[in-house]
Amino acid sequence: MEKLGVALVGHAFMGAVHSHAWRTVGHVFDLPVAPDMAVLCGRREDAAEAAAARLGWRESSADWKSVLRRDDVHVVDICTPGDSHSEIAIAALKAGKHVLCEKPLANSVAEAAAMAAEAERAAAAGIGSMVAFNYRRVPALALARELIERGRLGRVRHVRAAYLQDWLVDPEAPLTWRLQAERAGSGALGDLGAHLVDLTQFLLDDEITGVSAVLETFVPQRPLESEPRSTGAVTVDDATLFTARFAGGAVATFEATRYAAGRKNGLRIEVNGSEGSIAFDFESMNELQFHDGTDTAESSGFRRVLATEPGHPYLQAWYPPGHVLGYDHTFTHEIRDFVVAVASGSPPRPGFSDGLRVQRVLDAVQRSAARESRWTAVEGGES
Amino acid sequence: MEKLGVALVGHAFMGAVHSHAWRTVGHVFDLPVAPDMAVLCGRREDAAEAAAARLGWRESSADWKSVLRRDDVHVVDICTPGDSHSEIAIAALKAGKHVLCEKPLANSVAEAAAMAAEAERAAAAGIGSMVAFNYRRVPALALARELIERGRLGRVRHVRAAYLQDWLVDPEAPLTWRLQAERAGSGALGDLGAHLVDLTQFLLDDEITGVSAVLETFVPQRPLESEPRSTGAVTVDDATLFTARFAGGAVATFEATRYAAGRKNGLRIEVNGSEGSIAFDFESMNELQFHDGTDTAESSGFRRVLATEPGHPYLQAWYPPGHVLGYDHTFTHEIRDFVVAVASGSPPRPGFSDGLRVQRVLDAVQRSAARESRWTAVEGGES
Amino acid sequence: MEKLGVALVGHAFMGAVHSHAWRTVGHVFDLPVAPDMAVLCGRREDAAEAAAARLGWRESSADWKSVLRRDDVHVVDICTPGDSHSEIAIAALKAGKHVLCEKPLANSVAEAAAMAAEAERAAAAGIGSMVAFNYRRVPALALARELIERGRLGRVRHVRAAYLQDWLVDPEAPLTWRLQAERAGSGALGDLGAHLVDLTQFLLDDEITGVSAVLETFVPQRPLESEPRSTGAVTVDDATLFTARFAGGAVATFEATRYAAGRKNGLRIEVNGSEGSIAFDFESMNELQFHDGTDTAESSGFRRVLATEPGHPYLQAWYPPGHVLGYDHTFTHEIRDFVVAVASGSPPRPGFSDGLRVQRVLDAVQRSAARESRWTAVEGGES
Amino acid sequence: MEKLGVALVGHAFMGAVHSHAWRTVGHVFDLPVAPDMAVLCGRREDAAEAAAARLGWRESSADWKSVLRRDDVHVVDICTPGDSHSEIAIAALKAGKHVLCEKPLANSVAEAAAMAAEAERAAAAGIGSMVAFNYRRVPALALARELIERGRLGRVRHVRAAYLQDWLVDPEAPLTWRLQAERAGSGALGDLGAHLVDLTQFLLDDEITGVSAVLETFVPQRPLESEPRSTGAVTVDDATLFTARFAGGAVATFEATRYAAGRKNGLRIEVNGSEGSIAFDFESMNELQFHDGTDTAESSGFRRVLATEPGHPYLQAWYPPGHVLGYDHTFTHEIRDFVVAVASGSPPRPGFSDGLRVQRVLDAVQRSAARESRWTAVEGGES
Structure with missing residues (x-):
């Protein structure tokens, strides 16, 4: 089987999780090509070398640019902080490498737009690019998407999303x-x-058209990492809250915070439609709550669907029903989909244009918050 | 024991529930006076008479104004639609009757302000008035208030509330x-x-100072009750979403809808503070989820407190632990508190001024929605 | 409307709960006769008098035997400890009174058999008798019975019951x-x-035919109520565990204990059949978990049915969906069914023969435990 | 780092899961030796070869006996059906290989006893053996063990276990x-x-001393795999129910079945002690319910501990809080513990003597069921 050479840039939390997925994917899924974990790139040589040994990469490098020139590297997987995404991704695409890039795609709309433009050019040459929104690959959420796509929720009225x-x-x-x-x-x-x-855009297959937002920084000064007795300014939001509208008519509340005492990774989504509803919480990631509005009233209620049946997305490759999956499986799924797509020449999803779309919503959120929460249209949206 | 004569106005859903509470309260709680279910008022004589017989009232009347002149009536309990609240309540207060009024207090800030002004005048003469926000009397929520009051949540950062x-x-x-x-x-x-x-204002003992809101009417035309083949315009919101800020620094999301397929009475509140969190859903009304941030990390988690212990609010009067209460018990608690307050001459809570405060928030929500969700201060607020 | 005079014997916990139900039932349900709370009997005159005033009974008496001679008393409701059930119930039936008797029916099979025999004689004269297994009247459990009766679970394989x-x-x-x-x-x-x-016998409409049991007393000596520094022997079981078989082929585990730290009133029942399952926990008494095995695998799971829909048992008389009921509503339902049955001359269920059937199972449990847990047939069973 | 050569026997469900763990363990945990996935053994050469390629083994073999003679193989991991465990394990131990054997250890007490005896002999020579009860390595259950060990539950009274x-x-x-x-x-x-x-023996660090059991086969004839129109006899139990006592005084109910419609992998354990309780369900494997009886009554309740904190067993090696683990992680933990133990020369746990102890309980269950559920002592138990 043909090899698919991979270079990974970054070896912190995300780098380790991607490495696990690259090591695992070919042993679990039938792939058209064989991933080859060629080289791990980091900023410091020694650290990269140690990480490569630990995480299962053949070689290491402190110079990602030189790696782009290697013929045995076909894929660049970017797991660095957001400020370096655009430089690496654009260079990799120009070098003819498929790119998988961690989210958010970039730190600004301008960067994201440049990346999406480059991705579009590369796509014409058969080069794939994808942004790593791994939660799309939670089986319970992929199932939710299928249910909504098949019309099981009818017309969507409400989205409430909190992380x-x-x-x-x-x-x-x-x-x-x-x-x-x-x-x-x-x-x-x-x-x-x-x-x-x-x-939410994925689940509804729809676009957010406008938002009204509030940003809040509860603790404006925090101890410096290097010098804990001094403090520095927190220059980002501690929490973001916004209402939104989708092109298809749904209204939504969104909230993201790192101050919800006792909630560890509570990514929660509920969608209500005219015919049914779904609800999800990542802390119970194998479960999808599904209300089928066509059930007889007397025996109807939210069903706790354990998304571990062979017919559920990605489950055919894993274990018998009830043998639950975890966080890292979502990356294995993501990389499986990425590999299958680039091997077949079809564009992986979500692509950089999807990442740009997200960036534009984030941008509208920041603009709305800056002008008294006034309703703010998302640029480049459908409507 | 002295009697406390009661007149109830209205005998639909709320009238029936209040009647159950008036019938029950004296047999469960030790009261300083004995409620006497004197007269039930309705718009039509025959219907009121039948309802009085069914619901346990001694007499009935189609003329609430004449009832206000009776010496054996000390309390007027208003369970009519919102458009008649202010007329009845103000007349009752002027007649020297204590008033318990269903929520929302009125249909406009102007009406609510007039009622609150009259209530304040009456209070000087020892006449009590209260707005019937029964959910304050859910034991699990009364417990939540106690926990917050005692500082168990620390400084409150987040409120998320949905009905x-x-x-x-x-x-x-x-x-x-x-x-x-x-x-x-x-x-x-x-x-x-x-x-x-x-x-939420009750739980935090704090005030909402501003909001940014979206109102939505999903189905603008519906069949007429009288003539189902014709339709008429829906002139109210089907759903309301807003973000808010409290004077004390907390940020909040609010949502109210009747379009959440599969949710029957899902009044949900979560509050996160610097030291802990609480979460509640009325569909499981006997449970309070409580996270104590001071627990050791290894054995910490949201506790499912079954609010049926003798030490929990209102529970001393009821059953052994685990013998759960229902919706109507909240009204029995409410009326217990009302009776105790008016008998002792202390102002019942929530008073009409609390009702007015709520009305002002609702008004700010409507004003914000009318001007592109712009941030809108609540009138008369603290800040 | 004709009156149905009621005498209640006993005014501790159960007496208070039954009183609440008698006070409430006629105001909520349409009844063919009007319950008249005539007299409350207790052992001590003063205590009975105070209880009568508090609980809403017209009169009190310290002599239940004389009460049986009153023409205005048609029903005797027995809420005393088990050792007096048989004497009172048999005397009341002989006096031509309908009898509602708290559970367990008696303290021995012999007593229960005598009561059932008397009840059978009385039934021929149109006199009704009923044992107060109130949990049959939890709407969620009455719904479970309906689902099983309609075959929604198919052939029942498993019962697991714990209190x-x-x-x-x-x-x-x-x-x-x-x-x-x-x-x-x-x-x-x-x-x-x-x-x-x-x-479980009610839900399956089936009989337990044999058991294998273990009884345990963890703490054999406890402080005396009257003299806390002395101790006396605990002469009953602290916990009972047994396996059982039903005539229809199901196998079962049963457990009852007062030593399950943190469980307050955890009456839990799960039933698995060839076509579906139900699960219930009284601590969430408004919920029935229902798995419909005929759902498509991909969207199947236990449904959380909130048993508060108008079509659910007893709910027509109460509130809109989601406005949950509590422990005391089960007694109101029980007394509603009792009153309707005796008024129409049809035998109320569960009758004393059902109570006897339960007693025989308890007896088999004790006999099995006494002979090394050997399998022990239930006397008088079908097989 | 020194290599630890591994031969795996069997490549069905368990073989695949063990392979995943062997591939992963060295990249996640710091190990004292480097596992080397040397050879995969199967009954048929071609199938073994294909499986080796798919699952990541260097070589394959259809002759496990010859593999035992290889010097580069230090560990034999047995994933075959139970009837071949004893032959392979004893041969491997005699050949000086460490052995990891899938559960149950054997199909009879005699086989298990022979294996345990051989393991004891081998242990004297520094050879380790372990039985693969992977659920001990669920972090939430390992945490439960810690809590019980530290006395957080006080004296254990009740165990209820169902699979x-x-x-x-x-x-x-x-x-x-x-x-x-x-x-x-x-x-x-x-x-x-x-x-x-x-x-349960692990959690309580205690032994089951006696049982009273019921076995049931609901469907005695089933279609043959090879010839679906013919049927053959089911010669094993479809369901097993038993009560048990532990040496330390706890009483227990046990149930195992494959007929619980809607339950997919519902391994549930609840333990109640004098000071607290724990409850667990594998379908929510990252959660431990913990009731701390020393909490104030008013704010006490079962805590949902998400066992994903850095201080929880095995979690240091994985992800941030709330990033949940799945079924296969339990095998990675198991193999990590096995490797650490054999590398250090300390006996891995659970050893074959633990497996034998389990086998003796299963045997007592079968004997009790065969003699009318009579109480049956576990052979070789402490008491």
Whole structure:
């Protein structure tokens, strides 16, 4: 079987999770090509080398640019902070490499637009690009999408989406790069809210057209990582709340925060339609709550669908019913879909244009918050 | 024991529930006076008479004004639609009767302000008035208030409140008075949202200072009740969504709808603070989810507190632990508190001024929605 | 409307709950006769008088035998401990009174058999008798019975039933009458297990034919109520566990205990059949979990049916969907059914023969436990 | 780093899951040696070769006996049906290989005893052996063990354990090897019940001393796999129910079945002690319900502990809080513990003697069921 050479850039949390997925995917799914974990790139040589050994990469490099020139590398997987995405991705695409890029796609609409433009050019040459919104590959959510697509919810009226974490509850937690606008772009908005925006647009197969938003920074100064007795300014949002409208007529509430004490990874989505509803919470990621409005009233209620049946998305490759999956399986699914797409020459989804679409919503959120929450249209939207 | 004569106005859903509470309260709680279910008032004589017999009232009347002149009536309990609240309540107060009034207090800020002014005058003469936000008397929510008051949540950061019902999902459901602005004032906003506003202000002991809102009417025309083949215009909101800020610094999302397929009476509130969180859903009304942030991380998690212990609010009068209460018990609690307050001459809570405060928030919501969701200050608020 | 005079014997916990139901039933349900709360009987005159005033009875008496001679008393409702049930019930039936008797029917099979025999004689004269297994009247469980009756579960394979409380966890809790065999008959077995036996036989419309049992007393000595520094022997079971078979082929596990720390009133029943399953926990009494095996695998799962729809048993008389009921509503339902039955001359269910059937199962449990858990047939069973 | 050569025997469901764990463990945990996936053994050469390629083994073999002679193989991992465990394990131990053996350890006490004896001999020579009860390595259950060990539950009173699946609900499901006594040893008892027995003994660090049991085969004839129009006899139990006592005084109910419609992998355990309780259901494997009896009554309740904190067992190696794990992670943990133990020369747990102990309980269950459920002591137990 032909090999698909992969270079991964970045080896922190996301790099480790992607590595696990690259190591696993070919042993679980039938793939048209064989992923080859060629090289791991990092900023510092020694750290990259140690990470490569630990995470299962053949080689390491401190110079991603040189890696782009290698013939045995066909894919570049970008797991760095958001401020370097556009440079690496555009260079990789220009070098004829397929690109998988962590979310959010970029730190600004301008960067994202440039990336999407480059991706479009590359696509004409058969080069694929994808943004790593892994939650689309939670089987329960992929199932939700199928149910909505088949009309089981009827006309969608309501979306309520919240992504709740609590790791900033302590005001003494340090000022990491995730709290600095120049590195992270934004705070809860880009880190958590971006997932919500992509997921809800995916589930409904629809676009957000406008928003009214509030941003809040509860703790404006935090201890520096390097020098804990000094503090620095938090320059991103601690929490983001917004209402939104979809082109298809649904109204929505969104909320992203790292101050929801006791909620660890509470990505929650509920969608209500004229014929039924779905509800999901990532903390119980194998479960989809599904209300079928066509059930007889007397025996109707939200069904706790355990999304582990052979007929559920991605499950054919795994275990018998009830043998639940975890967070890292979503990346294995994502990479499986990416590999299948690039091997067949069809565009992987979500593409950079989807990432741009998300970025434009985040941008509208920030603009609305800056002008007294006034209703703000998403640029480039359908309507 | 001295008697407390009661006149009830209205005998539809709310009238029946209040009647159950008046019949029950004296047999369960130790009261300083004995409620006497003197007279039930309705618009039509025959209907009122039949209802009085069924619901346990000694007499009936089609003329509430004459009832106000009776010496054996000390309390007027108003269970009519919102458009008649202010007339009845003001007349009753002027006649020296204590008043318990269903929510929302009125259909406009002007009416509510007039009522609150009259209530304040009456209070000087020892006359009590109260607005019937019964959900304050859910033991689990009264417990939540106690926990917050005692500082168990620390500084409150987030409120998320939703009241989800689904009885309008069917576009063929008829155009009742609840869908007509001139009778009901507003739609989901006043019917459901009013509860959320009062409850969250009560739980936090804080005030909403501003909002940014969206109103939506999904089904603008519905069949007439009298003539189902014709349709009439729905003149209220089907759904209301808004973000808000509290004086104390918390940010909030609110949502009220009757289009959440499969949700029957899903009044849900979650509050996150710097030290802990609470979460509640009326569909499981005996449960309070409580996260104590001071628990050791390894054995911490949301506790499902079954609010049926003898030490929980109102429970001393009822059953052993685990013998759960229902919807109507909240009214028995409400009337217990009302009776105790008026008998002792202390002002019952929530008073008409609390009702006015809620009305002002609803008004700000409508004004914000009318001007592109712009941030809108609540009138008369603290800040 | 004709009056139905009622005498209640006993005014502790059960007496208070029955009183609430008698006070309420005629105001909520359409009844063919009007219950008249004539007289409350107790052992001590002053206590009975005070209780009558508090609970809403016209008169009181310390001599239940004389009450049986009153013409204005048509019903005797027995809420005393189990050791007096048979004397009162038999005397009342001989006096031509309808009898409602708290569970368990008696403290021994012999007593229960005598009561059932008397009830059968009385039935020939149109006199009704009923044992107060109130949990049959939980709407969610009445719905479960309907679903099973209609074949929605197919052939029943499994029953697992547990009744979990925790009020004896503390070894210093005093030695009340419930821990003395001569007053209570048995411990967790008769108090809690009796409910499980009746309910499962009711749900399946089937009979338990044999059992294998273990009884356990964890804390054999407890402080005396009267003299806390002395202790007395606990002469009943703290916990009962048994396996069982039903005539129709189902196998079952049963467990009753007051030592399940954190479980307050955890009456839990799960039934699995060839076509579906139901599961229930009284701590969430408005919910029935229902798995319909005929749903498509991909969208199937246990449905959380909120048993508050107008089409659910008893709900027509109450509130809109989602406005949940509590423990005391089950007694109102029970008394509604009792009144309707005796007024129409049809035998109320469960009758004393059902109570006897339960008693025989409890007896088989005790006999099995006494002979090394050997399989023990239930006397008088179908097979 | 030194290599630890591994031979895996069997490549069906369990073989695939173990392979995933062997591939993953060294990349996630810091190990003292480097696992080397040397050879995969199967009965048929071509199938083994294909499986080796798919699952990541360097070589394949149809002759496990010859593999035992290889110097580069240090570990034999047995994933075959139970009837071949003893032969392979004993041979491997005699050849000086560490052995990891799937559960149940054997199909009879005699086989298990021979294996345990051989394991004891091998242990003297520094050879480790372990039985693969993977559920001990669910973080939530490992946490439960810690809590019980630290006395957080006080004195244990109750255990209720059930393992509920539903893949035999359909009477037309074929007669696989799992339904044949000569291959599988027993049915639900050995397949599912064995897990419950091991887990509860592990959690309590205690031994089951006696049982009273019922076995049931609901569908005695099923279609042959090879010839679906003919049927063959089911020679194992479809369901097993038993009560049990632990040496430490706890009483227990156990149930294992494949007929619980709608339950997919419902391994449920609840333990109640004098100071607290825990409850678990594998379908929500990341959650431990924990009741701390020392909490104030007013704010106490079962805590939903999401066992994904860095301080929880095994979690240090994985993801941030709330990023849940799945079924296969339990095998990675198991193999991590196995590798660490054999590398350090300390005996891995659970050892073959633990497996034997489980086998003796299963045997007592079968003997009790064969003699009218009479109480039956577990052989070789402490008491």
